[in-house]
Amino acid sequence: MTAHVVVVGDVLLDRDVDGTTTRLVPDGPGAPVLDETSSVERAGGAGLAASFAAASGARVSLVTALADDEAGARLAGLLTGLGIELFPLPVTGGTTVEKIRLRAGGRTLLRLDRGGGATPADPPDAVTDLVAGADAVLVSCYGNGLLRVPGLRHALAGAGGPVVWDPHPRGPIAVPGVALATPNEGELRALTGDDGGGRRLAAATRGAQRLRQHWRASAVAVTLGADGALLSHAAAAPLVLPPPHGLVPPPGADPCGAGDRFAATAAIALADGALTSEAVAAAVTEASRYVAEGGAATRRPRAEPHDVVAHTRAAGGTVVATGGCFDLLHAGHIATLEAARRLGDCLVVCLNSDASVAGLKGPGRPLTPQADRERVLRGLSCVDDVVVFDESTPEAVLSWLRPDVWVKGGDYTGAELPESALVERWGGQTVVVPYLGGRSTTATIAAVRDGGRQLEGAS
Template sequence: MRITVVGDVLLDVDINGAATRLSPDAPVPVVDVADVRRRAGGAGLVATVLAQDGHDVALVTALSDDDGASHLRRALTGVAVLAGAPLAPTPTKTRVRIGTHPMVRFDQGCAPAPVPATTEHMLAAIASAEAIVVADYGRGITANPHIRAALAEAAKRVPVVWDPHPAGSQPVAGAAVVTPNLAEALTSAKAGGLDPARTGAEEAGRYLLEKWGSTAVLVTRGEDGALLLSADEWAQGIPAPRTNVSDPCGAGDRLAGSLALHLGRGLGLVQAATKAVEDASAFLAAGGAASLAVVEDAPGPATEPSPATKVSPATKVSPVVELKGLELLDPGELEPDGIRLAQAVRSRGGTVVATGGCFDLLHAGHARTLAAARSMGDCLIVYLNSDESVSRLKGAHRPIVSVEDRAELLLALECVDAVVVFGEDTPEACLREIRPDIWVKGGDYTPEELPEARLVSGWGGRCVTVPFHPARSTSGLAAALAKVS
């Protein structure tokens, strides 16, 4: 099938690495870069996915003549690129990731761009298409009057699926389906005078149907699926398959491309939309947009696994310790589960991080240490001293909080994936069983000074320390509480 994608292209860059220490200059992680991955974003992502599926794809867009455009052309192998005159630098979005955890994003060249020029080849690609996807990212291609006229004419013959953007142009009348996400639909409805307190997906969709003059509007709602509304005044909810998602990037692009494809094959609206939602879910389950990236820079043999294979923090592994009512599982039952958790993470190329302590009266210092530890890998196992162990270490008056409550509080933190209770004075037995890749402790000492350093290094693991936070301690908190009791 000949499919033409019309829209704005972006260059997405992922800088992937590991962080095992904090900077001495500021409390921020130091990222050791493992590789740099580049991929086509925006309309380029739609075109890339369709081309990889074996379709004859033309991309009508605007490309600059800078280094970013060179990377884009390499990423668009297999796509016929028909570009207008370069009127603005290539918009580039660079994400820094530790494992699978996004830390920061830098945007370059993303200021509003002038409307690009067109060529006869660009207009011919629209006229000859059997299905069209418009991926509007607000950079002017859909504002060109010649492009708009060609799309309006094409909509009379073939399905045109329009993925809108808040900063983009209004879809041409007669588009088969317009696919805003829920936030975009509600924002447009609010701008049109609808009361946001009384407006849901259906009310917003009805408003947009009338405003845009399309045959249908498909309001996408993430894991809740989508709502299809027709100009014939019917609505159909479409559920999304259950999927463990590490990165939702590209879901809307995949959905719009699949929807145009299925409509072009002659499927009805509901069947095409249902298949498109299923395709988007399968795309995310397979790694999403990140799976399409081209590794162009790699500093030697990788010491860290590919981020695409790592366990996502959004796909949180079931806790090793689960509370049955108020009764904690016997610690003897925990060891096999702890081992299975570590094995499951490593089987996906992930890094197992562990830390330990009493965690009696959980405070901000604990939370910061745990969050820093979790950012270093793909799961965080906390080894927790039992009540008897705490009493031997801290005195008969401790613990203040029972092991059941301490475990529950720790598991309530997003950064903690599992808790293992141990009854000894040190967690060495647990460490030997699970063998974490990174052992983290808070304190003002070097990793080599940790008593567990030699043990952990025995299986190739590393010890890492994070800064101690002054004036934040369980003893200090307990003393303060005593004064007000």
């Protein structure tokens, strides 16, 4: 049975604006001018943790506070597009917190933070019941005040499943009895007042023990960056869990989001009945893999689709996109891709990642690894580029790609496409192209397992 994880915490809207800098402002002290080439919006804070949990196949409900403004509406759209069930608390005043990064050449030139000040109300009974019935609860604190709401803290104290508390130095202490707290070293020092002096492991052990006792937590896992994590629990000696061989992040890797990945993985593992040590080991593995594979950069638009899209738009052309798993490429796929390409001047394929395919299709899928599926698609003359996404639906990637035309095969109807309303927001259009009957990956797999039975219409 799919685990139900309730994420509770502060959400924010992350926006990365990428561009080029070729000149300085004429009326300032040498500040560069950024010529925007692309931008991407995604859910940050507890929204990022919820996104990770949803991408792992869990059923995710998110309890948060959302201001009634344009940024809040966009944030809600991004989250629900990932299949996350939203439980927004009523708020008074304030605006949605936004973090806007201006980037060039892979580097952040400037970050603009704005918004905040919203005051959330106590949760309704539905939220209290939701938390009480969860298989696990992940508290993702970003210090914006939500976790200080008395009614919400009361609900968390009565959670039915294990509680994982990912803290922030500006946030409140955890409710008593959490199963696992997951600070990094800097957060641990701020939360305990310990200067971290002495040897690194000794300092982490000392701080974790203090925090566990002060918070009355069952366990504290201190994340150690590229060195994994240290788990302080009932045993006399701490458990040190290094990253698995081959997943040690390279020097200079971007760790942004790794803590959210760590906490989300631990919460899902505990929801599935894992021991705390097993949950932390799984969290180390997934957080290390996330950073080793590019970390936050993998959640930003890739350079190639931006170049293709930017060039097409600069020439006044039409950008077309389609999506799918493309596990075993067959004639039906080719027919859809060729028809899609004829509708515009470039075709970008949104490809489900291995994790996304597994969540959609179940155990044993995909049969073909993500890198191979991407390479095959790039080799087709009708495909101009490919972008891989981790979520169960392509709505997040569509929100930054913003195609003029979004194409699905003829086995879909407009009523079945949740992407249609999203594409219409920027004036795009969703269309259906004829589907070549008798061809599907599922049918191909079934035919092979049935002793090589020939597919209908195939030769």
